[in-house]
Amino acid sequence: MTTLSHTGPAGGVPPTGPLPGFGDPVQDAQGVFRAVLDAMARPGTIHDLALGIEAPAPLSAGSAAVLMALADFETPVWLDGAAESAEAAAHLRFHCGCPLASEPAEAVFALVAGPALMPPLSAFAVGTEEYPDRSCTVIVQVASLAAGAGWVLTGPGIRDRASLRVGGLPPAFAGWVRDNHAGFPLGVDLVFTCGGRIAALPRSTRIGE
């Protein structure tokens, strides 16, 4: 893991204006991809991206890194009301080249910065019977992310059971995740980010209290 610096041949980061993306686009994007892959393969595990990148408010470094690694010109990204700022939109357009979707159902990736007011998971694309992969990956920026004393997770990629405590989600969220799992193989996949740390909850995971 390397800490990245973005200074040019001389001088520090200027105070205003657009922010740099990955310091080393190939290595960093692959590192983030690997972290997302591991998080999806082992639901409930928390991965530290350990990248020294900056992101324009209200994007967290983790959300920006995940989008920069995954989103491109073929994947419309939907930003919720809390994430929708001119800086965030410009940052994603420049570094990902992605179109911005106006409706959650049109998005391949969705970024939720204000989970308290987020739409239910059924508002996002869940794929079709023929193509269940044509579904949305929802990235939720949460207040806290910790192992233990929260949801009990079971399913593929989990030996016996795992646990994950996610702070700042709406009360109905656990019910949405159960409904999402009930629709398998259709459904959305979830990535939680908290600062530079991520965890994932694919549609195949069952949650209990």
Place this chain on the structure above:
Amino acid sequence: MTSSDIAARRRWMGVLAKARPPEIDEAWSALGAPSGYVHLRRPETGLAMVRGRMGGDGAAFNVGEMTVTRCSVRLADGAVGHAYVAGRDASHAERAAVIDALLQDEERRASIEALVIAPLERAQAERRDMASRKAAATRVDFFTMIRGET
């Protein structure tokens, strides 16, 4: 940004992109090797599909892919410069991006224009002129004789 600003920027970006790397090095020293910028996007090399139209009004077709290196930088004053240059010379792309950012400062534009852009543009016009002369000197005109059928 008005359309005349866009046209002006397109012109100088084109001149910087078409300059030869040694010419960019000279311009860079003439500007005193500017510093204090950050990379928004480090120089990266890729392919761009070049498209064309026969006669200017035919259907678009793909001529072929060319190697392009791009770079984006931001100066301390917040000005952002971009460059897309032919070939795989990373320092050419980086320096062209910095010069593009510097040219956005209206106070310094005239001096940089005179110091860098005008000489580069002149050199490119001369090269183009030379190439078209050489081509014209070896031009062959084909005539088709009308056959005696009429």
